[in-house]
Amino acid sequence: MAVVEANITMMRRMSNSLTDIETLTKRNLIRYIRIPELLIFSSFQPIMFLLLFNYVFGGAIAGPTGQSYINFLLPGIVVQTVLFGTTATSVGLAEDLSKGMIDRFRSLPIARSAVLAGRTLADVFRNFLVVVLINAVGYLLGFRYTGGLLYGFAALVLLLFFGYAFSWISATVGLLAKDPETVQVVGFIWIFPLVFASSVFVPVETMPGWLQTFAENQPVTITVNAIRGLLLLGSTEYVGKTLLWAVGILAVFVPFAVWSYKRTS
16 A cells, blocks of 8 residues: 555656656746747857858868758757757746746745756757757758658657757756856857867768777767758668667766755755
8 A cells, every 4th residue: 555655656756857858848948938039049150050051062072972062060959959959948048047946946946856857858948949940041052851751750759858968057057157158158168179079060981090989989070960861861880879878868967966956056
């Protein structure tokens, strides 16, 4: 009987936690509706990257096996976009801290992880909209899927899951840095080396030998290669490695972010 009651209590707690997460996710999504400029201007930057790199470097750089540069570039740009988008998680949490919202949340009988999960899940929705927009612009520039519709859907799911994992790193940064201005600076410091020392813009083979070792094995390059393989070749070669990176990041930073949240004052 005691075991049954314990199971019922556990199920109620899980149900309540899911309800808390749903409520806080809606809260963050409503913010995008009330302040649409956040979504609009967060879409401008990746479009500018896509246009500038395509037209500035497209004439000098060709994709592997002579494919068009836009086909090589766009999968890298969408990965860069979701990574840069994760900085909204850290900035949003830092703003909530500075305005006293986190203190209010902590005084409520809600799950400790709900505030963080609600924030990161809302960012998945934002990333989805921005990625769809980037793909539409890429299509106008000449990008074409050649891997098939099913592989295209798999690439989207993999991309959003990878971005979700990195949102937990950003959540930790936001909780530790606390000040919104500091977070805006720190938020990009750790992302820039991963993005630019990767296969996002150029093939890794063109880099110096000492840099290739890092670039070939870091998560951004592996994810970009996975997205390119799915979209252009219908290949799943790098998908497993990408999932391992994402799951590993979640395993480390979800409990670390929750711990940081509990200790935040």
